[in-house]
Amino acid sequence: MSEVEAQQLLIDNMTRYEIGEAPWPELGSNIWGRHAGSPPYDLRKSSTAGTRCYVGRFGSPAINRNRVDMQLSQSLAKAFDQFDAATGTAISDKTLNTLSVSYIRNPQQIYWRVKQYVDSTVNYKPHAFFDVDPTVIQSKIIQLAIPEYTSPSQWRYLFWALDYGGERGVSIMVTRIRE
Numbered sequence: 001m002s003e004v005e006a007q008q009l010l011i012d013n014m015t016r017y018e019i020g021e022a023p024w025p026e027l028g029s030n031i032w033g034r035h036a037g038s039p040p041y042d043l044r045k046s047s048t049a050g051t052r053c054y055v056g057r058f059g060s061p062a063i064n065r066n067r068v069d070m071q072l073s074q075s076l077a078k079a080f081d082q083f084d085a086a087t088g089t090a091i092s093d094k095t096l097n098t099l100s101v102s103y104i105r106n107p108q109q110i111y112w113r114v115k116q117y118v119d120s121t122v123n124y125k126p127h128a129f130f131d132v133d134p135t136v137i138q139s140k141i142i143q144l145a146i147p148e149y150t151s152p153s154q155w156r157y158l159f160w161a162l163d164y165g166g167e168r169g170v171s172i173m174v175t176r177i178r179e
Contacts, residue, residue: 079092079120079121079124080092080121080124080140081093083132083137085136087138088136088137088138088139089137089138089139089140089141090121090124090132090139090140090141091140091141091142092121092140092142092143093143093145094142094144094145095144095146096144096145098110098150098151098154099147099149103154104151107151107153107154107156107157110158110161111158111160111161111164114142114144114158114161114162114164114165114172117142117144118161118164118165118170121140121142121170122140122169122170124137124140139171140169140170141171141173142165142172142173143175144172144173144174144175145174145175146158146175146176147176147177148176148177148178148179150176158174162174
């Protein structure tokens with residue numbers, strides 16, 4: 001079942017479930033999304049006639065009478081976008097546009113930006129109740145996407161940043177994106 005089909009199934013059946021109930025246990029934990037273990041949909045009782053509604057990131061209801069606005073909620077965690085509970089792997093998805101003028105003129109900024117990404121994963125602290133507990137994280141990975149046409153001088157600073165991450169126990173996977 002695709003993610004789109006699972007979302008539509010959730011929308012069709014959303015009035016049947018409370019917070020934390022997995023509507024389809026046979027689908028596994030992927031139904032609850034990828035954002036640091038948080039459920040993408042927060043179903044709560046509404047103040048109107050006991051109906052359930054989607055509650056936004058900051059607790060504000062997102063309901064207009066008979067219409068429910070379904071959106072993926074994103075974790076407030078600043079470091080990790082995905083967490084695999086089976087392996088204890090926390091993954092941070094990042095992009096870096098090396099074709100921007102600032103990175104072309106001053107390629108050492110690439111090192112400082114990736115260093116910031118590494119430092120935020122190393123110094124991770126949960127900010128909300130649904131963020132991953134740091135004690136269960138076994139490994140940390142940064143998935144970094146960069147344009148295919150990254151210059152050799154930019155790669156030099158990127159390799160230095162990869163070494164910096166390795167010294168601090170953070171794996172960095174670089175993916176070149178064709179535009």
